[in-house]
Amino acid sequence: MTKKAQISADRKTFTLVASERPNGVTTQEHIYLQLRDAIMLGRFRPGMSVTIRGLAELLETSPTPVREALRRLSSENGLELLPNRRIVVPHMTAERLAELIETRVELERFAAVRALPYIADKLIDELEVIDTRIDKAVVEGDRDSQIRDNQLFHRKIYCANPDTITMPMVESVWLQLGPFLRIALREMGEFYIIDRHKEAVSALRARDPEMLRAAIEADVRDGVGQLGRDAIATILSES
Numbered sequence: 001m002t003k004k005a006q007i008s009a010d011r012k013t014f015t016l017v018a019s020e021r022p023n024g025v026t027t028q029e030h031i032y033l034q035l036r037d038a039i040m041l042g043r044f045r046p047g048m049s050v051t052i053r054g055l056a057e058l059l060e061t062s063p064t065p066v067r068e069a070l071r072r073l074s075s076e077n078g079l080e081l082l083p084n085r086r087i088v089v090p091h092m093t094a095e096r097l098a099e100l101i102e103t104r105v106e107l108e109r110f111a112a113v114r115a116l117p118y119i120a121d122k123l124i125d126e127l128e129v130i131d132t133r134i135d136k137a138v139v140e141g142d143r144d145s146q147i148r149d150n151q152l153f154h155r156k157i158y159c160a161n162p163d164t165i166t167m168p169m170v171e172s173v174w175l176q177l178g179p180f181l182r183i184a185l186r187e188m189g190e191f192y193i194i195d196r197h198k199e200a201v202s203a204l205r206a207r208d209p210e211m212l213r214a215a216i217e218a219d220v221r222d223g224v225g226q227l228g229r230d231a232i233a234t235i236l237s238e239s
Helices: 027-040 052-058 063-075 094-118 121-140 143-158 167-191 196-206 209-225 229-238
Strands: 002-006 013-017
Touching: 027 063, 027 167, 052 063, 094 143, 094 167, 094 209, 121 143, 121 196, 143 167, 143 196, 196 209
Parallel strands: none
Antiparallel strands: 002 013
16 A cells, blocks of 8 residues: 655655555564665655654554654664754765765675675576566666665675674665665666676676675666766755
8 A cells, every 4th residue: 555645844745655564573563664665765855854643644553663663763874863853864965975885885895705605506596587677677767676676686695694794784874875876866867777786696606706896896886976976966965
């Protein structure tokens, strides 16, 4: 079920899909996962303020699980609690963007190489299927599928390592980049077609750690890297 609600004082609206709670998942966890997913998908714009009551009404739940979800998301830097108790999606700055990108590069190169010994051919085949879906989503302008499957592609690589401890850190960075990247994808348009995933797949099949590190770094950098300074400045002015 999809609903659209006015939850911000700055005349911005957003659409949030209120999904059914799976068996075995608490209401509190379900609300948290829905809001976290919405931030990662860029459904919340940078600078947008949210209210517990507005989200509770939208998600047809009580304020308590929403309050706890927002608290958790604030601790993960996906949201910011201001001194006046307003809850907002953090604004993006050029300095913050640069640090987030560098953090992604370092974390994800490390996670990929650590996972390499555990990656079987069957998983590589699955990654190729996901990459094909991403190509289709890019052509069709399906941003939700593009973002979700891009995250899935990376997550499957890093989580192949049964002892990984980096995935929560990686996802925290994704959470902080989500609202900005949704706007950036709009500006990238047809330039967001450099498929570094195929290079990553080739590196995985060759079991080549250096090739894999290079492919992951290029994949992280190339998206925003395709934008000129003026385009980045325009996006930051909206955030």
